[in-house]
Amino acid sequence: MATKKARRARAENGHSNGAPNGAQVSTNADELLLAALQSGKDPETTGRFLITFKEGAAEQGLEHLETVSGFRTANARDFTDQAVVLEATGDADAVVFPEIGVALVGSEAAASRGMSAEASIAEDSPVQSIDPEYFMFATSVNTADYMRGILRMAQMISTDLSETEVVEEFEVGPEVIGATPGLILSRVPFSSRDGSGIKVAVLDTGFDLGHPEFAGRSIATGTFVGQPVQDLHGHGTHTAGTACGPKSPAGAIPRYGIGFRTQMFIGKVLTNSGSGTQAQVLAGMNWAIANKCPVISMSLGAAIPVQPSYTAAGAAALANGCLIIAAAGNDSHRPALIRPAGAPANSPTIMSVAALDRALRPATFSNGGKVDISAVGVDVFSSWPRPVLHRTISGTSMATPHVAGCAALWAQTSPALRGVALRAKLIATARHLPFPHSDVGAGLVQAPPF
């Protein structure tokens, strides 16, 4: 990897390299996305522009950018193997990719020269088009496909349940088809509870605070990793969505949230790259307990033995009427290999959650051993940061907020159901499954049936 200072344009009409906070070519993707989300404008575009040169006119275009437009440019050919590191382009106004005849231009540099996607282009210019640069995200879920999948899945569950002795049959009526399988199997749509008055803390990668399906919700926030709470990873938005998401998302989106009137406490204990330290996680737990959150959801962990600090935090939580619910971990490859639950789920004072597939079997990746309860954690549909809005992913991380959401509904039924009592209620009401306790704990979490 090499870095190269931008070439100084030969023209005399020098320009500044834009406002310090503009979308410069060296601005990293996280900062661009955060700025886009905070601006309230189009979150799909970065603010930068891509200039495409006419075929065979790349060299002429580079010359044009430097001499006519007065850009400071960086050239991909100046990087080892042309592997451009945008963050290493320093004060360049533009980065040119001669092999593909394209240049990336910063927002301020473009604006100061009157460049935009709408600007007219002279016929004799080497420029073919100027287009906004878009963010790239993982493939989003197609709603129509998803709904077809839901219907297929409901039929599959019905078939599975009639063919096996796993569990008693229950009807999946048309009125609940509009909910995700995890919610249906935990009988959330049948419960009249909504989590009103219950604080639910989700300690994760933060949350998309501008997600349209959470507009008007009470959301308290804390960050423990030195980054804004705004979730640029997605994991935290997904887990919080399951525990606290809306009852009736707009359009054809199925219900994916459980405690839709809970008071959300979002603690960012993992960075936007999905990592953190035990000390940061403990700081988040301390915050959630200090705020007397009866339910604390932690879809995170490490494959390490029981940690006294987590055990102490779990005990402090119970003593303060709070219940910490944590993911058992995803290190197994069943049936050949079953790894033990990681920390903090392996602490005796913390509730450990295993993941089930839609046929209510332990998920192949789900850890075992110290497991207290389980929930669906395979192909879970929930919220995702804008502009994607929803995603389907798997893990004990996805099972955990199903338990947290149901815990919030139970907590709403009685002020006595806090801490140890809430834990006991979840275990007593779980639906028994024909698998060892070390795989599924007390069984599938259930929402209050009233």
Next chain:
Amino acid sequence: MPQKQSLVITTSGKRPLHEVARDLKDAGFEVEEVLDSINVVTGKGHAGSEGKLRSIQDVVDVSGDTPVDIGPPGSAVS
């Protein structure tokens, strides 16, 4: 001078945490967070200082800070 490392110190909760934190500081521990809702103090201590810190009244455990990782965005399972 031995290098400092991040440590997590768990206490019994029987004594006010700020008193324990003060004793830890006197023992050369660099206190970063006093988490009084969970009886934990985090910070940095010299390598090899664990025994000395563990001998402070009401300290029940001294462990190294460990990383927590759910994987990068886009992980299939998390």
